[in-house]
Amino acid sequence: MLTLRRRELLAGAAAIAALPHAPAWAATAAVRAKPLPLAAVRLKPSDHARAVEANRAYLHRLQPDRLLHNFRKYAGLEPKAPIYGGWESDTIAGHTLGHYLTALVLMHQQTGDAEMRRRADTIVGELAEAQAKRGNGYVGALGRKRKDGSVVDGEEIFPEIMRGDIRSTGFDLNGSWAPLYTMHKLFAGLLDVHGAWGNLQALSVVEGLGAYFEKVFAPLTADQVQQVLACEYGGLAESYAELAARTGNARWLKMAALLYDKKVLDPIFAGEDRLANIHANTQIPKLIAQARIHEVSDAPDRAKAARFFWDRVTGHHSYVIGGNADREYFFEPDQIAKHITEQTCEHCNSYNMMKLTRHLWQWQPHGALFDYYERTHLNHTLAAQDPDTGGFTYMTPLMSGIAREFSSAEDDQFWCCVGSGMEAHSKHGDSIFWEGADGTLFVNLYIPADAQWAARRAQLSLETGYPYAGEATLSFARLKPGRFPVALRVPGWAAGKAEILVNGKPAQAQVSRGYASVTRHWKAGDSIAIRLPMELRLEPTQGDDGTVAVLRGPLVLAADLGPADQPFAGAAPALVGADLLAGFSASDPAGALYAARGVARPGDLAFAPFHRQYQRRSAVYFRRFTDGEWAAEEAAFLAEQARLKDLAARSVDVMHLGEMQPERDHDLTSEISYPVVYRGRQGRDARSGGFIEFTMKVKPGPLLLQSSYWGDERPRSFDILIDGQRIATQKLGHDKPGEFIDIDTPVPEALTRGKTSVRVKFVPHDRNTAGPVFGVRLFTQKQP
Template identity: 55%
Template sequence: MNLHLSRRRFIAWSALAAAAGFARFPLEAAASAPHRVRPFALRDVRLKPSLFLDSLQTNRRYLYSLEPDRLLHNFRRHSGLEPKGQVYGGWEADTIAGHTLGHYLSALSLMHAQTGDPECRRRADYIVAELALCQDHSGDGYVAGFTRKNEAGEIENGRVLFDEIVGGDIRPASFYLNGSWAPLYTWHKLFAGLLDAHAHCGNAQALQVAEKLGGYVDGVFAKLDDDQVQQVLSCEFGGLNESFAELHARSGDARWLKLAERLRHREVMDPLVAQQDKLARLHANTQIPKLIGMARQSELTGDPEPAAAARFFWHTVVAHHTYAIGGHSDREYFQTPDSISEFITEQTCEHCNSYNMLKLTRHLYQWTPQASYFDFYERALLNHVMAQQHPETGMFAYMMPLMSGQARSFSKPFDDFWCCVGSGMESHAQFGDSIYWQGQDTLFVNLYIPSKLDWAERGMVVELDSTLPLGGTAALRVVETSARVPTRIALRIPAWAAGWMLKLNGRAVKAELADGYASIERRWRAGDTLNLELPLDLRLEATADDPHTVAILRGPLVMAADLGASTQPYDAPDPVLVADGDVLLGFQPQGEPGHYLAPTVTRPGPLSFAPFYAQHDRRSAVYFKLLDPAGWQEASAAKQAEAKATAQLDAQALDSIQLGDESSEKAHGLRSESSYDLSYRRRKGRDARTGGYIEFDLRSAPGPLSLRLRYWGGDYRRRFRILANGRQIAFETLDGNRGNAFVDVDYPIPATALRGKTLRIRIEPEKGYSAGPVFGCWLLA
């Protein structure tokens, strides 16, 4: 079936869907219009003291600590200029080098707009000038920091891969293109940084660099037919389509819009236009920027197809793939819809996903200003984004682990530079971007972040004070007015707030309630004050797939059990909620707001609870099984039986190795290449990437023997050979059809492979695939 819909077919589908009762998306589309409301420029909003201002200032200190010349190292080197600084480590020492510079340029530009900081603008201007110099030296518009590894394993200038591509040699993988780690993704970050410098720092040269680089990129794609373009787009390319749509909006050149529309990854976009959820097993953050680009294209062209895809994607992810904290993905991938309870692990919720979902939310809200969009925005901002940055060091977490007892891992200042470090620098530089929005004659207040808005165009100044998220009050005071001020102020009433109260100048007022907003219309005068009171009651939120797996929330905040310092190991059972009736009756306020003690309803013992976001240096529990006393006894017995079975297996094995455990691997003479230790669901393991291998020794004995390997049943796109003393004993394929559980597979070892007292096991992937991960290995008689 060809899922590519024409505009006419989409409109016809909408009518049919509405007639069939699937009315939400078509009706919402009909009520939508680009820029029905608009955000204020960052420069119009200044933050007042709060946890958000603290976070922004912490982030600014980190931005100051980075050296632009070190981030520019590869750009200068590969344009033929002498670098002025040593290249950083981590991802910046890999073939994805250069992505951080784009993030950094965006963060500096946003920080300048948010605070007026001249040093951030000076650094941004310096970087743009250096990029222009590199570009001029290349002579054809090319400028990049990424590299590529050739077939001989040598690192080369990244531009050689585009010479190959225009010649028809296209070798894509999910994250690699002709030996380079996501080069188009890296370019998207650079384009975004240049466009931010142009928008927020008024740097005209940034737009010139972007257009010249755009000319080079357009020249590459002009030499490819449509099938070749789709081959290239099968490798992660970020939101490069958004970059060219925005370049068109800034320059007015239709060339860039044509290219943006050509960068449509049909395999992903066509099902979304057709309103089909085929997200399972897709890398989550690879997709979201594409949808942001689709949303921007729709705003510029009025085409309903890309808008339909963006809207359906957002609703699908939020309703069916999102955890309590507002994030999504496990091990960076979407799982089957409504399966959250099965994927509460130590590798949940990549930060880049939430960063990009907030960007997408802003686009959709502009079309249809409904409070529900900012109910999600508030949840992800408070519970994921604010949890991602360490408040003292300013470092960032990649994943936000939700498995009980897990601790957050934060980046090092100069030796990681993950994607989430880059998106973290941006997230924590722009908290004022969505507090206030403007309609034709309405001031919308969507986030209760203490701040001051100067609406110069309408001659209005307001100040917002708030005790949220720990307290439940907010006050909006009109400071200055003019004859041009809007007559209506609309305050978002969060979905979690029941029994709210609104006062105007100290007196209770009955407000019009529509689309989630309490609106007051009047002629506003200086000194007018709106006071909003929002109750912060505890409530349970169950996962869609299991009513007995629950999270606890208080107002906008997810609560978490404090399981001890992150520096201390955790080996206790997962905590459980046990009660015959309302379990929340067992929670007692303790100390400062948002802190509770549960002395009787948690097992195996009493627990203290506090907001999840603030537990940066603690091990915590977010999700709990909610059981009655009998269910608790049954679950305890099952755990004991599982532990007994594991002990029996270890006892009967001739030998075993715990892959991923340094001491066990050393004891068994592990050798490997392109292989990584990991942990999943508290089990250590190891995988091998294409071109690599895993090899180790086991104590052997006369046969017959079998090798038992443990896998995660949901792993897929794994193809690998298993050899014993050089003889292949199996070719394994993991295709994700063995369930959401660990599975053990036994491989008989032929007598011809048994010799001596040692058995050398080798696991090597087929080219283009990974091997494992293997989470356990036993040699059995």
């Protein structure tokens, strides 16, 4: 049975907001360290500080009344401003406001901007008014699409669910897009406002929401609960655990335990990696919830599951920049080299993995945890924001030559990663300094900053040019003198080659668990510094030594392939030679800029930090060849690259079946149709009596429609139609066992003339299946 810890009740605790060597975990239930409060840390000039200021401008630009539109409308109150577009005009409306509340809190703490707090308190007041008007504890903006296509207040799905009428397709629940995921963002934002400065109205609104959803789940059987949880529900269990910690009320902990997706979590608890082909970010918050439940109730099995998940994701499912997933889905472990695509690394995944990392580190401090955190923080989080515009990426593509796409300056997209982005770039100072239970001062990130350490009445200053320079110096401008340890993280990539100096002189340090620690009587004016070797190295992908990335210290370097607003028509570059690093020379060491001469194919390359290539096309991964291998592979390698580039250049539109966002973007409709996964590739089929239909862009001239199938199917036949006219009858069978096949169908010009888009439809013959179809591409025919 889960019981609340006494220390959590007395403290009223707030939420605790691709490694080669994983840490050796020790069994413990104690939280051994905590970060210095974000409000006590001020950033000095750096890439991180620039990101915070770009994000602060973005948060100021957003209009709270527009985000509150549906909250007021559906409560029967007059909206004060028109609704935003993008996701905020879809049935997932309201998720952004939750993110925005959290971002306002964090930005106020990080910068002291009073307007951030004023906005947060105003929004809480508006939510309380809407909740009171409804009178049942519910408040929300999510919509529900009825069968006739009309969109109404999403609350109407919950009485249906209480009656046992539960219809989930993974991201849709009774016609609403991930409603419990959306509600979690609101829970979390309100809890953050309460935790930051004690806004009791925020806590009251959360308790009303908590009671409402407690009633929704109360009449459900165990199987019906699992039906509901088959639809993405975010970190709602974490919020209930946090609510239990804040209030001391065990009813909320009971709700946290109830929100447990057995299909996904049972294998993780059993120590089994069955992550392949499941939506990545749907799962990560479930493990954050297990971590928080462990902290509140001392449940070691939940801590063990969170650790196992972290180990598997970071060690077997993560790219070199720290992100994970291809087209939002995990794939088989150690298969990175097969999934270097234009849709890698959803930012929400990395944001949540970093949150999970902080939990694990607090239980058992180990430098390897922050090696991962730093890698992701530098190379993915910073890469996911354009500091010139404040826009955010959804995916951070690692396929050579693919440009990053940022959210618009008009703020009309509001993807999930816009929400996590506005949070991430509000708190770059939150994990630099930590205080151990034994009084140790830990430095986990080398980001220039000043900080107040209340326990020692200290003023800290961290001066560094890291990650471009290899030295960082921590000074005590003010300090209550005393004896205590200062522990500086020694990154695993430094291979133990770290020099520690105290007051400018070499010092002996105790090295353990990824830290160099000096214990002495410290006084005001003292300083401690670390020097690290910022050397180039090659890092192979997990499971494939023949595909490598180039790193310098903590930075992932990428080849610059030209401006993002210009097409890239070249082949993906490769590296050839017996000693590849010998071909690299520093062109600007201070900026971590390098030139690769004589070892790159098809020509010499310039390398720069990946995260800074906001408006550039780049290459991160490289096939590695010896001279002899290259001679044998060059022709085939270049021919395949040319074929793919030519196909991409001639493509008008591409549809990835079975994937949430592409299906929404292409307005997919279907009946008796199901998503499938073959060999890690997403697809969709339609059974007898059903269909799949979606919109694709077209352009004038002869076009081909290319459909991708699995080459080893039992016999099946179906028709392909464009705007209601059949263009082909497709028969599948045992054409190419063990391979995917692409089949091209000419599109009659009469069907596209004068149009900008068409509806493509797959209809199975009687007692047959259409597909599965794994991708559809419309592209121009080659001119003779």
